[in-house]
Structures are given as C-alpha cells and as structure tokens.
Amino acid sequence: MTEFSDDMPLGAARDALRELITPRGAKHRCPLCARTTQIQWRTIHSSMARYFLVLYHAAPPGTAMPIRDARIAGDSIKGADVCKMKYWGLLKDERERRPDGGPGGWWSVTEAGARFARREITVPRIARVYADRVLSFEGKQVDIRDCLGDRFNYDALMAGSPGDDDALVVGTGGTLFG
Numbered sequence: 001m002t003e004f005s006d007d008m009p010l011g012a013a014r015d016a017l018r019e020l021i022t023p024r025g026a027k028h029r030c031p032l033c034a035r036t037t038q039i040q041w042r043t044i045h046s047s048m049a050r051y052f053l054v055l056y057h058a059a060p061p062g063t064a065m066p067i068r069d070a071r072i073a074g075d076s077i078k079g080a081d082v083c084k085m086k087y088w089g090l091l092k093d094e095r096e097r098r099p100d101g102g103p104g105g106w107w108s109v110t111e112a113g114a115r116f117a118r119r120e121i122t123v124p125r126i127a128r129v130y131a132d133r134v135l136s137f138e139g140k141q142v143d144i145r146d147c148l149g150d151r152f153n154y155d156a157l158m159a160g161s162p163g164d165d166d167a168l169v170v171g172t173g174g175t176l177f178g
C-alpha cells in the first residue's frame with residue numbers, strides 16, 4: 001500500500017489512516033497492527049431504546065446495576081447494543097465504581113439519560129465512533145420516541161407495559177412490567 005511507508009512518523013500514519021476511513025463505510029488496514037479499522041456510525045435503534053427504558057425503570061438515575069439482571073424475555077440480551085448509548089452520555093459504565101472490583105457489566109442511567117427517557121431532551125441521531133471514542137455527532141436531533149419507531153409503543157413502555165406482546169422481565173424474581 002502506498003499510503004504508508006516504514007519511515008513515516010506514527011502521527012502522520014495515524015492521520016493518514018483516519019483520512020482513509022473517514023468516508024462512511026470505508027475500511028482500511030491499520031499499518032501497525034494489520035487489523036481492519038473503520039469508523040462506526042452508531043444510531044440508537046428501536047431495541048436499544050426499548051431496552052434503555054427497561055434500565056430506566058429498573059434503577060434510579062446514577063444507581064449502578066448489573067445489566068444482565070435487566071432483560072427482555074424472549075428477546076434475550078441486547079445489552080451489548082444498549083451499552084453503546086454511553087456514547088451519547090445516556091448510560092455510564094460503572095466498572096470503576098464496583099466496590100468489590102469484580103467483573104464489568106454494571107451500568108447506570110445518567111441524569112441526561114433519565115431526561116432522554118422522559119422525552120425532555122433530544123440527541124443527535126448519529127455518533128461517529130472510533131476506538132471507543134466519539135469523533136463527532138451527525139444528523140438531526142431525535143428523541144426516544146423517534147428511536148423506538150413503529151416497533152415499540154413509548155407510552156405503553158413508560159406506563160409499565162411491555163410496549164409489544166413480549167413480557168419484560170427484570171431479575172429472576174419479579175416481572176417489572178406485567
């Protein structure tokens with residue numbers, strides 16, 4: 001590949017690589033580690049938004065909870081996706097705050113997240129993410145109802161029903177909605 005040479009400074013290689021992967025969907029091999037790299041254009045899709053409301057109901061804002069304990073029955077773990085809402089500042093990874101230093105998977109809904117759940121704020125539709133960091137936000141502002149789309153009913157979810165025909169279950173002992 002001609003974009004990179006062995007004697008170019010690392011900073012220049014980094015800039016060149018970033019330029020190569022700037023167009024949406026563009027991929028390129030990293031000259032250092034040989035992995036294919038790409039900027040991810042993230043959106044909050046309907047399942048993420050629905051799952052987010054499960055978390056919002058499961059614990060007050062700022063309260064850490066193990067994400068595995070909040071789940072949608074019959075639609076099991078979409079947790080990996082909902083965690084991406086950290087890029088908009090709506091969820092926070094509480095790994096550092098684990099008192100026992102145990103494994104990750106503990107998250108909290110932030111104040112902004114709670115406001116998003118209540119439709120008091122909107123967020124940009126797209127987060128451009130590289131190496132787990134947001135490069136920029138793009139697109140029009142959306143609220144959680146836009147994110148839920150036609151698949152899930154916001155008012156039903158906020159009133160404590162599943163929002164569709166599935167049952168939402170939190171923990172092993174109780175049904176949150178139902």
Ligand SMILES: [Zn+2]
Nearest residue numbers: 030032033034
């Ligand atoms: Zn690399």
